Amino acid sequence: MQPVLSSVLLRGLGALAGDPEIASVVTDSREAGPGSLFVCIRGERVDGHDYALRALEAGAAGVVVQRPVPGVPPEKCVQVPDALDAMIRLGANYRALYSPLLAGVTGSVGKTTTKEFCYAVFSAFGKTLRTEGNQNNEIGMPNTLFRLDKSVEYAVVEMGMQGLGEIRKLTLAAKPAGAVITCIGRSHLEQLGTRENILRAKLEICEGLPQGAPLVVNGDDDYLPGAAVRPDLEKVLFAVENPDADVRALDIVSGAEGTRFTIADKAHGSLPAYIPAMGLHNVRNALSAYALATRLGLAPAAAAAALANYQTTGHRQHVVEHGGVTVIEDCYNANPDSMRAALLTLKEYPVRGRRVAVLGDMFELGAITRQAHAEVGALAARCGVDLLLTVGGAMRTGRDSAAALGANAVHCRDKDEALARLTAYCRPGDAVLVKASHGMAFETILDGFYKAVPRD
Incomplete structure (x- = not known):
């Protein structure tokens, strides 16, 4: 500051x-x-x-x-009257002193990953500030704004919420020049009740956008393409599947080192792209960063090339090779949408051996808790995992639904049992997905596995 x-x-x-x-x-x-x-x-x-x-x-x-x-x-x-509101106002007053090209990012799933893709792209054009980790609330976002100075040319600010009205406060303080909404998922259903309310909450980001600003949204989402937005905004759709999207990914080829695809942009033509990440969800995240950057005036070819500079953060689909075993660390957070993306990534990941999923409870799902965990277990079975280990009271339902479809599934009484079974089962050539909500502290399983299994 x-x-x-x-x-x-x-x-x-x-x-x-x-x-x-x-x-x-x-x-x-x-x-x-x-x-x-x-x-x-x-x-x-x-x-x-x-x-x-x-x-x-x-x-x-x-x-x-x-x-x-x-x-x-x-x-x-x-x-x-309210210290958190005061914190936001302090951030707004400080932000008003500087004029970087600022991008806002929100959505139910993929905010932090999309923010990191945006950072990779904007950094290719000048000094860029970004939200650290997932500090996207009433304290974290102002703290990001306090790091602005005259040398910062671009900023990427993540905005999260627990209820209606919260993103509105954040976006009015940050004043983004453009924004991305990644998707409308099922996280926060406990607080907001319906996905329609989640859509309303996410669309609040528009209130801080100036006239003519780009609003980049997921064209494969079942809510966002038809969502009504301010008529003076430029709504831009990115997609893998939606043929009507403004920016699409075609010819997608995944390998152990990442994913190559062609960006088909109605405004700028076809461009080659590579990202050091797996999964269609990450292709979408990359597309959103490219779409936002180009609609804010940055050079398309340079923006597409800069996607290759993306780096994972924390335990978000971070791939580690240890003792011949490929470990997909994805235990920072979990909800039904991110669980689906992670399991599909495991299914498509090229391995010589077997595929193992260690899954824990997903929080804040309210009335759909049982159904959502059952769906995750069924998906794990359909993805052909060779062993499913589950931990947590809610994920027991996931184990039951997987077993009902014939999967090799075991519910563990705690993380220690899951670690012991994982260590005994794995051998070189296997791939392991470890995923749960952050409160399950599944990083302890990762730490224990790395200690128990010798390196190459």
């Missing part, structure tokens, strides 16, 4: 005595120091108000609070 007067940063929120210069905005009192502004956020386990005095003692120039804090001088304090 570049230093900025508090009167500029706090516009619309309040004022600090003496208009001090702010060098950083923090929500963790341990990061407070001279020139910082500490925003007191009340979480499930920790209330930032309890640490307001500590932040001031560390040199913070001021604190943002929702209620008076005993001992905090009024001149050092700005009281607001």
Whole structure:
């Protein structure tokens, strides 16, 4: 963050005595120091108000609070109705100081991967800022904006949500020049109830777009092609299957090192492309990045070539070769749509040996929890996995549906049993998919497997 007067940063929120210069905005009192502004956020386990005095003692120039804090001088304090909304406003005020070409990314599945494809493309044209990890909420997105400076030419900002109205706040702060909606899936059904409501929530990203901006949407999705958007926006469809899409992928060929295809662009013709990733879902993610970049004025050939610079992050379909076994690490998160994509990737992955899937519970599915897990198990069976190991109360249904179709499926009492069975079963030449919602902590299975199986 570049230093900025508090009167500029706090516009619309309040004022600090003496208009001090702010060098950083923090929500963790341990990061407070001279020139910082500490925003007191009340979480499930920790209330930032309890640490307001500590932040001031560390040199913070001021604190943002929702209620008076005993001992905090009024001149050092700005009281607001909602600290998270204040955080977004701070990010908006800071973002207004800079003018990068900023792209917004949202959707039920594939936001972070699409963001990384966008980063690969935009980075080929100039210095690019992107959301770190999946910091896409009311705290993470402003923190991304605080990293802007005059040297940043492009920015790719991911926007997530838990309910209606949240993306609206984020997009009005970020002011993207264009946006991507990856798909309308079934995650967040517990909070929003229907996919129609999820569509409404995702379309809120349009509210921050200027007149004439490109809105790039998945033409293979069953909701987005027909979704009504502002008439002054340029709606651009990308697809693998939809023949009417503006940007399509043709002649798709996958191998162990990645995927090659031809971009068929109604506006710019045919272009060769390569991505170091497997699966049609990743082809779609790449297409969306290309489509957004080109509709924002970047050179098509260079944008298509830059897709090859994509790199995976975290445990998102990260392929690791260990002891002769191919491990597809995909345990950062899971929902029915990403489970389907991962299993189809495993099915198509070229292997000499057998295919193994270790699957855990998917969270936040509400009333469709049982049905969704049963569908995943049935899909695993239809994909021909040689061994399905399941963990978690909900995924027991997945095991049952797979076994009913004749699959070799075992429900494990815990991750330790799954690790033991996986280690005993695997041999060089096999491919293993490890996937579950982040709260299942399946990375411990990966760590245990790598320790138990010797490297080549």
